[in-house]
Amino acid sequence: MTAEPNMIQSVGRAARILKALGSEQARLGVTELAERLGLAKATVYGLLRTLEAHQFVEQDIETGKYRLGPALLQLGNAFLDNHELRARSLLWAESLASRAREAVHVGVLYGPNVLIVHHVFRPDDSVQILEVGASIPWHACALGKAMVAFLEPSQRKELLDGGLPRLTGQTLTDPEALVQELDRIVREGVAIEDQEAIVGEAGIAAPLFDHRGAVVGGIALAGPVEHLLPGGAPAGDLLAAVKESARGLSRELGAGRLSLPGAGA
Amino acid sequence: MDAACVRRWLEVAAARIESERHYLTHLDAAIGDADHGINMHRGFTAVLARLSTLDGAGPGELLTSAGRTFVSIVGGAAGPLYGTAFVQAGQALGSDGAFGPRRLLEIIRASLQGVQRVGAAVVGDKTMVDALAPGLAAFEVGLRHGSFESAVREARAAAMEGARNTIPLQARKGRASYLGPRSVGHQDPGATSTALLFAALEDAVLAQRAQRLAADQPISLGEMHDR
Numbered sequence: 001m002t003a004e005p006n007m008i009q010s011v012g013r014a015a016r017i018l019k020a021l022g023s024e025q026a027r028l029g030v031t032e033l034a035e036r037l038g039l040a041k042a043t044v045y046g047l048l049r050t051l052e053a054h055q056f057v058e059q060d061i062e063t064g065k066y067r068l069g070p071a072l073l074q075l076g077n078a079f080l081d082n083h084e085l086r087a088r089s090l091l092w093a094e095s096l097a098s099r100a101r102e103a104v105h106v107g108v109l110y111g112p113n114v115l116i117v118h119h120v121f122r123p124d125d126s127v128q129i130l131e132v133g134a135s136i137p138w139h140a141c142a143l144g145k146a147m148v149a150f151l152e153p154s155q156r157k158e159l160l161d162g163g164l165p166r167l168t169g170q171t172l173t174d175p176e177a178l179v180q181e182l183d184r185i186v187r188e189g190v191a192i193e194d195q196e197a198i199v200g201e202a203g204i205a206a207p208l209f210d211h212r213g214a215v216v217g218g219i220a221l222a223g224p225v226e227h228l229l230p231g232g233a234p235a236g237d238l239l240a241a242v243k244e245s246a247r248g249l250s251r252e253l254g255a256g257r258l259s260l261p262g263a264g265a
Numbered sequence: 266m267d268a269a270c271v272r273r274w275l276e277v278a279a280a281r282i283e284s285e286r287h288y289l290t291h292l293d294a295a296i297g298d299a300d301h302g303i304n305m306h307r308g309f310t311a312v313l314a315r316l317s318t319l320d321g322a323g324p325g326e327l328l329t330s331a332g333r334t335f336v337s338i339v340g341g342a343a344g345p346l347y348g349t350a351f352v353q354a355g356q357a358l359g360s361d362g363a364f365g366p367r368r369l370l371e372i373i374r375a376s377l378q379g380v381q382r383v384g385a386a387v388v389g390d391k392t393m394v395d396a397l398a399p400g401l402a403a404f405e406v407g408l409r410h411g412s413f414e415s416a417v418r419e420a421r422a423a424a425m426e427g428a429r430n431t432i433p434l435q436a437r438k439g440r441a442s443y444l445g446p447r448s449v450g451h452q453d454p455g456a457t458s459t460a461l462l463f464a465a466l467e468d469a470v471l472a473q474r475a476q477r478l479a480a481d482q483p484i485s486l487g488e489m490h491d492r
Contacts, residue, residue, distance in 0.1 A: 023445075023446055116443075127294060127298060129296075129297070129440070129444070134443035134444075135445070136443070166385045167385060167438065168383065169382045169383045198439055198440050199342040199345050199346055199439070200340060200343075200345055201342075201440070224340050
């Protein structure tokens with residue numbers, strides 16, 4: 001971390017402590033954290049005590065090690081509550097899920113990843129885990145491809161030039177193949193994912209636009225490949241349901257009819 | 266090994282999966298959809314039904330049929346992954362009737378390659394590969410230094426250990442990877458079911474050996490050729 005003007009060094013260090021605790025399996029002690037961050041133990045200890053006073057970290061009584069604290073959950077929830085796209089998508093996502101009888105994801109692009117900000121469970125009483133907060137490489141999921149397809153060319157290129165990790169045997173990792181896929185998505189207004197992030201799972205997504213016509217997120221059906229892509233191709237009524245939900249939600253976000261893909265089709 | 270031994274392996278595997286299905290589902294509830302035990306049990310139940318229609322089939326055909334059944338019956342990741350593993354094993358065997366330990370090694374290797382082609386997982390990603398790869402490696406080393414029986418025993422032990430070793434890992438593949446750091450601290454259900462299949466393999470090999478000793482049969486030509 002280079003010191004930039006107008007940056008407070010200790011706030012940066014506290015942030016690094018939180019990130020270290022958030023990415024680690026085990027709880028970390030003062031010594032481990034100090035070694036990891038290249039800081040003096042006394043400095044780390046002072047930061048931890050301050051964070052602990054705000055409940056951003058807590059200390060395990062038995063081992064003396066530190067872990068993330070409950071105040072972060074409240075902040076995470078506040079982030080979601082204040083997320084305008086998420087707030088506006090709740091009803092649309094619910095109705096898409098009940099119409100398609102599949103799970104719905106609403107996501108936004110953060111760097112090269114799609115962050116799931118809302119998740120409606122598949123309405124069939126099965127056990128499912130909440131995937132809000134999940135971060136999926138953009139090129140491996142329908143949401144990411146749907147959003148990136150409608151970005152400015154420079155932004156699109158930047159993402160294509162970045163890392164394209166392989167998540168399954170079906171992940172598209174060749175930039176040229178992805179360009180073709182993105183161009184097809186622009187023409188059709190909908191993105192398909194066939195087990196490119198998780199074996200056995202598929203997705204159908206459409207982008208969401210704001211009043212400027214800029215892509216601000218996406219809405220997707222996510223579910224077993226045999227439900228979404230029976231026989232290898234998307235069920236027509238599911239495609240239509242996703243596109244209609246995306247159009248309706250985009251209008252609510254202020255997008256004009258003409259700025260929506262496929263509006264003239 | 267022959268068709269009877271492969272059949273016994275699949276039957277023992279089905280029984281082990283059935284008795285551990287709640288445990289597998291319990292593991293999956295922590296980091297997945299809480300359906301791994303249900304899915305594996307459904308798959309093996311269908312495999313047993315399919316086996317009963319395949320009288321006289323060779324070992325390769327048995328495994329290929331088991332794989333196709335898995336793919337068509339089982340949802341989620343388990344269907345395509347285990348289905349591919351069995352189909353690859355069956356195709357590696359081809360139409361051979363009897364085969365020896367070296368061929369078994371090649372078959373398991375083909376299964377691992379198939380699973381990795383579909384799932385793109387490597388050791389440490391917290392998937393079934395974390396049991397399959399060490400099981401295969403231990404079997405290979407075991408064959409070099411000891412008997413077939415000791416090799417399958419070591420393979421089972423290594424696969425079990427591999428499954429347990431997934432506990433501290435953070436998932437990098439599959440739905441569990443969505444949980445990020447929260448996937449740490451839980452044993453991977455897929456690695457666990459794979460370890461059960463290695464345990465079933467050991468059972469089947471030991472049972473065949475015991476039967477032969479009882480009947481005092483000579484070892485088959487295929488195995489002699491292999492050794």
